[in-house]
Amino acid sequence: MKIILEKEKCIGCRTCAALCPKFFEMKESVSHLKGSKEKGEIEELEVKEDGCYKEAQEICPVNCIKVK
Numbered sequence: 001m002k003i004i005l006e007k008e009k010c011i012g013c014r015t016c017a018a019l020c021p022k023f024f025e026m027k028e029s030v031s032h033l034k035g036s037k038e039k040g041e042i043e044e045l046e047v048k049e050d051g052c053y054k055e056a057q058e059i060c061p062v063n064c065i066k067v068k
Contacts, residue, residue: 004044
């Protein structure tokens with residue numbers, strides 16, 4: 001499974017980092033995936049476990065978190 005974060009869409013509401021600090025953190029007023037591979041304005045992180053990132057995806061007000 002892969003978490004994809006589209007940083008250019010992030011409004012910095014901090015909901016993902018508050019709900020799921022294991023995977024998300026705030027830097028420079030936008031969310032970042034901890035330990036991710038950065039590809040410009042997109043960050044990707046391979047995960048092997050289910051986790052709170054699914055709830056973060058559902059609650060994000062601008063839908064900048066994708067789980068594939």
